[in-house]
Each structure stands twice: as C-alpha cells, then as structure tokens.
Amino acid sequence: MGLTITNxxxxxxxxxxxxxxxxxxxxxxxKREDGVHELSFMYYISKDGISVHIGGLxxxxxxxxxxxxxxISYTHLKEYLTTxxxxxxxxx
Numbered sequence: 001m002g003l004t005i006t007n008x009x010x011x012x013x014x015x016x017x018x019x020x021x022x023x024x025x026x027x028x029x030x031k032r033e034d035g036v037h038e039l040s041f042m043y044y045i046s047k048d049g050i051s052v053h054i055g056g057l058x059x060x061x062x063x064x065x066x067x068x069x070x071x072i073s074y075t076h077l078k079e080y081l082t083t084x085x086x087x088x089x090x091x092x
Contacts, residue, residue, distance in 0.1 A: 001023075001070070001074070001090070001091070001092055002021055002022055002023040002024075002091050003021070003022040003023075003074070003077070003078065003081070003088045003089065003090060003091060004019065004020075004021060004022075004088065004089050004090075004091045005019070005020045005021070005022055005045065005081070005086060005087070005088045006018070006019065006086075006087040006088070006089075007086070007087065008020045008045055008052060008053070008086060009086070010052065010053065017045075017047050017052050019047070020045050020046060020047045020052055021045070021046050021047070021091070022043055022044065022045050022046075022077065022081075022088070023043070023044055023046075024041050024042070024043050024044075024070070024073050024074060024077060025041070025042050025043075025044060026041055026042045027039070027040075027041040027069050027070065027073055028040050028041070029064075029065050029069060031064070035062075036060050036061070036062065037060065037061045037062070037063065037064050037065060038058055038059070038060050038061075039058065039059045039060075039061075039065050039069060039072060039073065039076075040056065040057070040058040040059075041056065041057060041058075041073045041077075042054060042055070042056050043055050043056070043057065043077050057073075057076055057077060057080055059072065059073075059076045
C-alpha cells in the first residue's frame with residue numbers, strides 16, 4: 001500500500017517530480033515521560049525506484065494508539081500532503 005503523488009515539489013518548489021510514489025516505514029509508538037503517546041514514522045518518496053525525498057512525521061495523543069497504526073500513519077501522511085497542497089491518491 002502507498003500513495004501516488006501527482007507532482008511532488010523539491011528545492012522549495014523550484015523543481016518537481018511528476019508521478020512519484022510514497023510509502024511508510026519504521027512506525028514506532030511510545031509513551032513519553034510527560035504521559036503523551038506518540039506515533040512516529042518515516043515516509044519515502046520515490047520515482048522509478050530512485051529515492052527523491054525522505055521525511056518523518058509524528059502524531060500525538062492523550063490516549064494510546066489502539067487502532068491499526070498503518071492506517072493512522074497513512075491518514076496522517078495524507079493530511080500532511082493535503083495541507084502542503086500536494087495531490088495524492090491511494091495505491092494498493
């Protein structure tokens with residue numbers, strides 16, 4: 001499962017990569033010392049098998065993450081891409 005990205009901007013928007021692919025790896029869930037639960041993961045953007053961008057995101061909650069962490073992570077990545085104005089679609 002991953003996301004197809006129509007036009008991924010690079011170098012602060014000076015350049016872009018068309019039809020790239022995003023997937024998630026290294027999902028981790030932890031409880032911080034302050035009692036807040038944190039879900040973090042890395043996302044990888046690639047084009048024709050070549051890495052274009054690697055980034056990390058995290059999501060926090062007052063309660064433990066008990067649902068499917070893959071689903072939570074992909075939803076969070078889609079929300080992030082949407083707020084950045086990046087068009088994407090699910091790819092199974």
